[in-house]
Amino acid sequence: MTITDVARHAQVSTTAVSKVLRNAGGVSEAMRAKVRAAIDDLGYRPHNAARAMRGRTFTIGVLLPHIRNPFFADIIDGLTDEISASGYQAIMVQSGGRDPAAERRASDALVDRQVDGVFWVAPACARAQLEQLADDTPLVVLGRHDRSSRYDCVLDDDEVGAELAVEHLIGLGHRRVAHITDSLRSRSTALLQTIRAATYERVMTEHGLAEHIAVASTSYTEEGGYEGTRELLSRDPRPTAIFAGSDQAAFGALAAVHEAGLTVPGDISVAGYDNARVTGLAHIALTSVDQDGALMGRTAGRLLLERIGGRTAAVRFSVTPTLVTRRSTAPPDPRLEGRTPDW
């Protein structure tokens, strides 16, 4: 079942069919109707590989570090929603996130498959690699702070978000506020974990709490939050609040706190980041920085379609996060603040 069959069945040329298929101009209404009828008659579907040889694949490649984070699901739902009417199909590939070689392979795999555009969530590679990719194919990057004139960026203001969380905890009366970050760093300050961690330190310092800065450098996963919290809890005195750099890490933190026989927020307050749609449904409703993943996903989809459509000027879309206060944060127990007086 090829374009030739459709052309024969409709008694027209393959060119005409091709034009109708691509919604290209230069076809009469009558022609369009005839061709559409033939396509429906025959149940014809264009051969993607053949199209890829000369033109579009109508495929958008999505690179995700992994699929364990429900916040990514929010983003993808937004993207899918935005592109669903366009005839484009999103295909997702795991980039691994922590192994540069694996990440590169995943990116190459999409280029090799001739995707019409790439949506890359939280790339860990160097900016140069992104720009190189952007020269090949339209690119939208989510969650990086470095600027580029060759691809679009969608991000939230992580400095504002981290500040909201830390100010919230300090405002509740906490002094020993600890932080869990992701150990993956680049030399630049482009990675969101770097910015969240730096902001944490800045706000602590501004409040005269520099001596209480305590960072566990693990990862933004449940395991990372769990391990990081175990480490933080072993310090003396232990923190009374933990700002985890992601909700997943915060959930791991809750597990570690509970396992240590402590309560949240009685003994320790815990705040997260992302506020994925399900975060409010957690057993301990988690205080979290909200960055509207669905909106970011939708925007990324729109920007990518625009780029595929020919736009070359770079766009930077930044979401301002807000704090959603729930039950996992509360003022510290006065007895836990500072060392026990001597008298």
Added chain:
Amino acid sequence: MTITDVARHAQVSTTAVSKVLRNAGGVSEAMRAKVRAAIDDLGYRPHNAARAMRGRTFTIGVLLPHIRNPFFADIIDGLTDEISASGYQAIMVQSGGRDPAAERRASDALVDRQVDGVFWVAPACARAQLEQLADDTPLVVLGRHDRSSRYDCVLDDDEVGAELAVEHLIGLGHRRVAHITDSLRSRSTALLQTIRAATYERVMTEHGLAEHIAVASTSYTEEGGYEGTRELLSRDPRPTAIFAGSDQAAFGALAAVHEAGLTVPGDISVAGYDNARVTGLAHIALTSVDQDGALMGRTAGRLLLERIGGRTAAVRFSVTPTLVTRRSTAPPDPRLEGRTPDW
């Protein structure tokens, strides 16, 4: 950079290069070496679309209902692990899971992109649709119980798993054990949610607890577990234990229980199903039926590669689940069992 460039650089024919590329026979060792050198020299990567026109795409299509379930992540990790050395690349597409038309579109999208094989996780469509797909391309299905001679099945024994969970709760002394299931049903008994629910009813009945059967039919998601539990808690007398058909639903259940001012396992025991790798790290460590997602993913990968390699005989791989007991289940509070005596 095409195969012609490589051929010219190596001073051989394109045929020779093609053979080396595909590890086909009929090439001398010297030829092979020359060609490989040229490929390395030029940094050549085969053009996937061109290959797809005549041969393989070296791509495996994965259909997932969504990416919100960490158990799926376990499965995908297993799959990726298994196929990583084979030169195949997995691309994932969301099937939506609940809308038959969307599911069909997702499946078509993979066929259109000429994937060499499809791995379909928890399809909701009719068996006929699976067989039709299997006629087009090698297919491995995960989580369906209907048998077919045309594709391979990977599944766990959901009857055993559900029995383990319900027997565990009854064994602890619970009588009012409720169940949360997924409302998506097919006419056949092929869907795992149907089997888990039917087994729950069977075991309850066998223990003379038919009158206490209580099923909330929502979905296997956090939201589904939350809504289902709210409904179950509104009954009088309310259940003392809930067997949720998935861990995600169980997490939603925990939230609803907590929100109702009740405790787990003090007032209500909660058991789940799947035991994804992170389940043990939840704030309330969840009792769950373990079905080794990574093993299932690895097996699916192996079976698919075998099928792509030419096997046509159908294989059915079934995992026997086990119960992992954690802190979310305990004997019921005696005061909650039965109505208060009259004396």
Added chain:
DNA sequence: ATGAAAGCGCTAACAC
């Protein structure tokens, strides 16, 4: 064992 050449199904430049 090696190479020449015919397509695979489509798009786009070009002719009418």
Added chain:
DNA sequence: GTGTTAGCGCTTTCAT
């Protein structure tokens, strides 16, 4: 506005 036709890069006969 419509049709003819030359490729896109690869695999695969079929000669040699």
